[in-house]
Amino acid sequence: MTPEISNRGHRMPSSPIRRLSPLADAAKNRGTHVFHLNIGQPDLETPDAIRRKLSEIETRVLCYSPSAGTPEFIAWMQEYYSGLNIDLGSNQIMATTGGSEAIFFALMACADEGEEVLVVEPFYTNYNAFATMAGVRLVPVTSRGRDGFHIPPPSVWERALTPETRIVLLCNPNNPTGTVYGREELIQVATFCRKHDLFLIADEVYREFAYDDRISVSALTLEGYEDLVVMVDSLSKRYSACGIRLGSLVTRNDDVFQACLRMAQARLSAPGLAQMIALGARDIPAGYTEEVIGEYQRRRDVLFEGLQQIPGVFLRKPEGAFYCIARLPVIDSTDFSEWLLREFALEGSTVMLTPAEGFYATIGLGLNEVRLAYVLNEEELRSALRVLGAGLSEYRRLRGLDDPELELVPSEASRSSPP
Amino acid sequence: MTPEISNRGHRMPSSPIRRLSPLADAAKNRGTHVFHLNIGQPDLETPDAIRRKLSEIETRVLCYSPSAGTPEFIAWMQEYYSGLNIDLGSNQIMATTGGSEAIFFALMACADEGEEVLVVEPFYTNYNAFATMAGVRLVPVTSRGRDGFHIPPPSVWERALTPETRIVLLCNPNNPTGTVYGREELIQVATFCRKHDLFLIADEVYREFAYDDRISVSALTLEGYEDLVVMVDSLSKRYSACGIRLGSLVTRNDDVFQACLRMAQARLSAPGLAQMIALGARDIPAGYTEEVIGEYQRRRDVLFEGLQQIPGVFLRKPEGAFYCIARLPVIDSTDFSEWLLREFALEGSTVMLTPAEGFYATIGLGLNEVRLAYVLNEEELRSALRVLGAGLSEYRRLRGLDDPELELVPSEASRSSPP
Numbered sequence: 142m143t144p145e146i147s148n149r150g151h152r153m154p155s156s157p158i159r160r161l162s163p164l165a166d167a168a169k170n171r172g173t174h175v176f177h178l179n180i181g182q183p184d185l186e187t188p189d190a191i192r193r194k195l196s197e198i199e200t201r202v203l204c205y206s207p208s209a210g211t212p213e214f215i216a217w218m219q220e221y222y223s224g225l226n227i228d229l230g231s232n233q234i235m236a237t238t239g240g241s242e243a244i245f246f247a248l249m250a251c252a253d254e255g256e257e258v259l260v261v262e263p264f265y266t267n268y269n270a271f272a273t274m275a276g277v278r279l280v281p282v283t284s285r286g287r288d289g290f291h292i293p294p295p296s297v298w299e300r301a302l303t304p305e306t307r308i309v310l311l312c313n314p315n316n317p318t319g320t321v322y323g324r325e326e327l328i329q330v331a332t333f334c335r336k337h338d339l340f341l342i343a344d345e346v347y348r349e350f351a352y353d354d355r356i357s358v359s360a361l362t363l364e365g366y367e368d369l370v371v372m373v374d375s376l377s378k379r380y381s382a383c384g385i386r387l388g389s390l391v392t393r394n395d396d397v398f399q400a401c402l403r404m405a406q407a408r409l410s411a412p413g414l415a416q417m418i419a420l421g422a423r424d425i426p427a428g429y430t431e432e433v434i435g436e437y438q439r440r441r442d443v444l445f446e447g448l449q450q451i452p453g454v455f456l457r458k459p460e461g462a463f464y465c466i467a468r469l470p471v472i473d474s475t476d477f478s479e480w481l482l483r484e485f486a487l488e489g490s491t492v493m494l495t496p497a498e499g500f501y502a503t504i505g506l507g508l509n510e511v512r513l514a515y516v517l518n519e520e521e522l523r524s525a526l527r528v529l530g531a532g533l534s535e536y537r538r539l540r541g542l543d544d545p546e547l548e549l550v551p552s553e554a555s556r557s558s559p560p
Numbered sequence: 561m562t563p564e565i566s567n568r569g570h571r572m573p574s575s576p577i578r579r580l581s582p583l584a585d586a587a588k589n590r591g592t593h594v595f596h597l598n599i600g601q602p603d604l605e606t607p608d609a610i611r612r613k614l615s616e617i618e619t620r621v622l623c624y625s626p627s628a629g630t631p632e633f634i635a636w637m638q639e640y641y642s643g644l645n646i647d648l649g650s651n652q653i654m655a656t657t658g659g660s661e662a663i664f665f666a667l668m669a670c671a672d673e674g675e676e677v678l679v680v681e682p683f684y685t686n687y688n689a690f691a692t693m694a695g696v697r698l699v700p701v702t703s704r705g706r707d708g709f710h711i712p713p714p715s716v717w718e719r720a721l722t723p724e725t726r727i728v729l730l731c732n733p734n735n736p737t738g739t740v741y742g743r744e745e746l747i748q749v750a751t752f753c754r755k756h757d758l759f760l761i762a763d764e765v766y767r768e769f770a771y772d773d774r775i776s777v778s779a780l781t782l783e784g785y786e787d788l789v790v791m792v793d794s795l796s797k798r799y800s801a802c803g804i805r806l807g808s809l810v811t812r813n814d815d816v817f818q819a820c821l822r823m824a825q826a827r828l829s830a831p832g833l834a835q836m837i838a839l840g841a842r843d844i845p846a847g848y849t850e851e852v853i854g855e856y857q858r859r860r861d862v863l864f865e866g867l868q869q870i871p872g873v874f875l876r877k878p879e880g881a882f883y884c885i886a887r888l889p890v891i892d893s894t895d896f897s898e899w900l901l902r903e904f905a906l907e908g909s910t911v912m913l914t915p916a917e918g919f920y921a922t923i924g925l926g927l928n929e930v931r932l933a934y935v936l937n938e939e940e941l942r943s944a945l946r947v948l949g950a951g952l953s954e955y956r957r958l959r960g961l962d963d964p965e966l967e968l969v970p971s972e973a974s975r976s977s978p979p
Contacts, residue, residue: 142757143787143788143813144670144726144753144757144758144759144787144788145815146669146670146813146815146816146819147668147669147670147671147672147675147726147819148672149668149672149673150668150669150670150815150816150819150820151819153819153822153823153826154822155822155825156627156822156825156826159627159825182623182624183621183623184621185621186620186621187620187621187622191622192617192620192622195614195615195617195833196614196615198611198614201605201606201611202602202603202604202605202606202800203606203610203611203800203801203802203803203804204601204602204800204802204803205601205802205803206803208575208578238657238805238827238831239827239828241826241827241828242827245827249566249568249569249693250565250566250569251563251565251566251569252566253566253567253568254568254673254695256566267825267826267828270822270823270825270826271826274668274823274826276673276695307563307566334563338561338563339563340563368562368563369562369563381621381622381623382622383622383623383624383828383829384622384623384624384625384829384831384832384833385622385831385832385833386657386828386829386830386831386832394562394565396564396565396569397565397569400565400566400569400570400572401569403572403573403574403575403689404572404689404693406574406575406578406686406689407572407575407660407686407689407690407693408657408658408660408661408664409658409660409686409802409805410802410803410805411805412657412803412804412805412831412833412834413803413804413805414614414803414804414831414833414834414837415831415833418833
C-alpha cells in the first residue's frame with residue numbers, strides 16, 4: 142500500500158495567482174495575446190549596476206556564506222536602512238531567501254502550532270500557504286474598498302482577538318490593495334499589539350512604491366515598540382530582481398533574531414550569488430528610485446483613470462505598491478476571469494486577471510473583485526484596459542447581467558466578522 | 561511587556577558544527593593557524609564551465625522563475641538522472657533552494673506535527689533543526705562504529721517503530737559516517753517501509769562520492785518501491801558550489817510532488833541565477849567527476865592512514881562522502897575540541913573538529929567521537945593530522961588519561977535503544 146501524504150500536505154493551498162495559468166497558456170496556443178494584469182513581476186530591467194556585478198564575480202569556489210548573510214551584504218543593508226533613518230546593528234539584520242523565507246521564519250519564531258495571526262484582509266494570498274506550513278491560523282480583520290482598504294477601527298481588531306492570538310501580520314504598502322497606511326494607523330496597530338502582548342510582523346517589501354508624495358512609514362520607526370516589531374524586506378521589487386531570491390529579516394528583538402538565526406543555520410546560507418551582485422545597488426545612479434516611482438505612478442494613473450471609465454467598476458485611487466483591488470459589475474469574478482481567457486478576444490488580445498476571492502479568508506467576500514497588477518508599460522496598460530472594458534460589456538450581455546431587474550450581489554457580503 | 565517567542569523558536573537547536581566557531585575565531589586572532597576538519601565546505605574550485613556562465617547571463621530582468629524550476633534546468637536534471645539509468649518525467653523533479661529545502665518540504669509533505677521519523681544515527685545534525693521546524697520527532701536507529709556504521713538489522717528497526725512512525729530518513733553516502741550502503745541494505749530498509757506503510761526519504765547529496773570502485777545506489781532505482789521514495793539531491797558537493805543554493809526533490813509519488821509543489825509556489829522560485837549557471841555543468845570536460853573522486857579518495861586514504869597511526873584512535877575505513885566519525889582516546893571529545901582551539905598549537909597551528917555528540921539523538925552516545933571532514937588537500941591533511949596527534953598526546957598527559965589505572969568510557973554507551 143502506498144503511504145498517504147500528511148494532512149498539511151493535503152491542506153497546502155495552490156496559488157490562486159497561478160491557478161488560471163493553464164487557461165492563459167491555452168489562449169496563447171490559440172494565438173491570442175494575453176495582457177498579464179495578474180502577477181507582480183515587474184517588467185522593468187534590473188539595474189545595470191547590479192547585473193554588471195555578475196561578470197565581476199571572481200570567487201573560484203562558490204562556497205557557503207555565513208547563515209546570517211555576508212558581512213558585506215549586511216553592512217550595505219545597514220547603510221540602506223540608515224538612509225531611512227533606521228539605525229540598526231549588524232546583528233539585527235539577517236539575509237533571507239527572498240521576503241518569503243523571512244515571513245516564514247518570523248511566523249515560526251513568534252507563534253506555535255495552533256496559535257493565531259491577525260491579518261488585514263484582503264491579504265497577500267501566499268500568507269495562507271506560509272500559515273499552513275507553520276501550522277498557525279490566519280484570522281482576518283476585514284478592510285473595505287469604500288474606505289480605500291485602510292486600517293479598520295480598534296473595535297474590529299478587538300473582536301478578532303482570541304486567547305490564541307500571538308501576531309499581527311501587516312503588509313505596508315499593501316499587496317493586494319495598493320493602500321499605504323499612515324503613521325497613525327501603524328501606531329493604532331502597534332498599540333493594539335502592546336496591549337495584547339502580540340508581535341507585529343511588518344511586510345514592507347513595497348516600501349519604495351508610495352505615490353503622490355506619500356512616505357511609507359516603516360514599523361521600525363515606531364518609538365516604544367522596538368521589541369515587538371519584526372520587519373520583512375526584499376530586494377525583489379525595489380530593484381526589479383525577483384528571481385535572485387534575496388530579502389532580509391530585521392528585528393531589534395534579540396530572542397526573535399536568535400531563533401530565526403538558528404533556522405537560518407539549518408538551511409546554511411541565503412543565495413550567495415545574489416548577495417554578491419546586490420552590492421552593485423550601491424552604484425545605482427542617483428534618481429533611480431524616483432524614476433521608477435514616477436513610472437509606476439504614471440501607470441497607476443493610467444490604470445485608475447481607465448478603470449474609472451468602465452461602467453460599474455469601483456475602486457479608490459491606489460496609493461502604493463503596484464496592485465489594486467477593483468470591484469467589477471459581475472457576480473463571479475472567477476467565472477469572468479476564466480471566460481476572458483477561454484472565450485474572449487478583442488483584436489486578438491485578452492486579459493488575465495486574478496480573482497480576489499483568494500485574498501480573503503472570510504467566505505463570501507471578494508467574489509466580484511479582482512486584483513490587478515500594473516507591471517506593464519502605459520501603452521500596454523491602455524490596450525489591456527480597452528480589452529477589459531470590451532470584455533466586461535460582452536460578458537454582461539452574454540450572462541444577462543444588463544437586465545435591469547437583475548440585482549448584482551452587493552459589493553460587500555453581509556458576513557463581515559471573521560468566521 | 562515584550563511578547564515571548566514561540567516554544568519551537570526556543571527549541572530550535574543551534575548548529576553543533578558551528579558552535580565552536582567563536583573559539584576558532586579567537587585562535588585565529590591570536591595568530592594561530594586553524595586546520596578546519598569541522599565543516600563540509602569543499603576547497604575545490606567550482607568548475608570553470610559553471611562559473612563562466614555568470615558573465616554570459618544576458619537576461620535584463622532577473623525575474624521569478626517557475627516554482628518547480630526552469631524548464632531548462634529540469635531538462636538538464638532529467639538528462640543527468642537518465643545517465644544514472646533513472647528515467648524521470650519533468651513533473652517528477654523539482655528545483656529546490658539547496659538540498660536543505662528539499663528535506664524540509666519532504667518532511668512536511670510526508671508527516672504531520674507530532675509524528676515520527678526514523679533516522680540512522682549518527683546523522684546529519686541539521687536534521688534536528690528541520691524536524692523541529694516541521695514539528696516531527698526524530699527517532700534514532702543506532703548504527704555502530706565497529707560495523708562501519710552500516711544499516712542495523714531489522715530487529716533494531718522494528719523496536720524503534722511506533723504507531724506515529726511515518727518516514728524513514730536515510731542519508732547515502734552518509735554524512736557524518738562516510739558509509740555507503742549497498743543495494744541489499746537499501747532493500748532491507750525499503751522492505752521495512754513497505755511493511756509499515758512508511759515513506760523513504762533518501763538524502764543522496766553525496767552520490768558521486770563513493771570510493772574503491774563502490775557504486776552508490778540511488779533509492780530511485782529500487783524496483784517496486786517507486787511510490788514511497790522521495791529523493792533529495794543537491795549540486796553543492798557535486799560541483800563544489802555550496803553557495804549557489806540549488807538542489808532538487810525527486811519523487812514518482814505524484815501526491816508528494818504536488819504537495820511539495822504547493823510549498824514551492826508559496827516561496828515563488830528557487831534561486832534563478834543558480835539555475836542559469838548550473839546549465840554550465842553540461843560543458844564540464846569528461847573525466848571531471850573521476851578526477852574529483854580520485855582526489856577525495858587520496859585524501860580519504862591520507863586521513864584514514866594518519867588516524868590509524870595515532871594511538872587509541874578507532875575507525876573503519878570510510879567508504880564515501882567526505883566525512884568520517886572517529887573514536888578518540890578521550891572521555892569527552894567536546895572538551896578536547898575546545899581545548900585544541902583554546903590552548904593548543906603545534907608550530908603555530910591547531911585543528912578544529914566537530915564533537916560527534918550532536919550527531920546522535922541517543923543521550924550518552926558519541927561522547928568520545930568526532931566528525932572529521934576531509935576537504936583540505938593532502939599536504940594540509942598531513943599537517944592537520946600531525947597537529948591532532950600531538951594535541952591528543954598532550955591533552956591525555958594533561959588530563960591524566962595516560963594513567964593505566966584509568967579506564968576510558970567504553971566507545972559505545974550501554975544505552976543502545978532509542979529513548
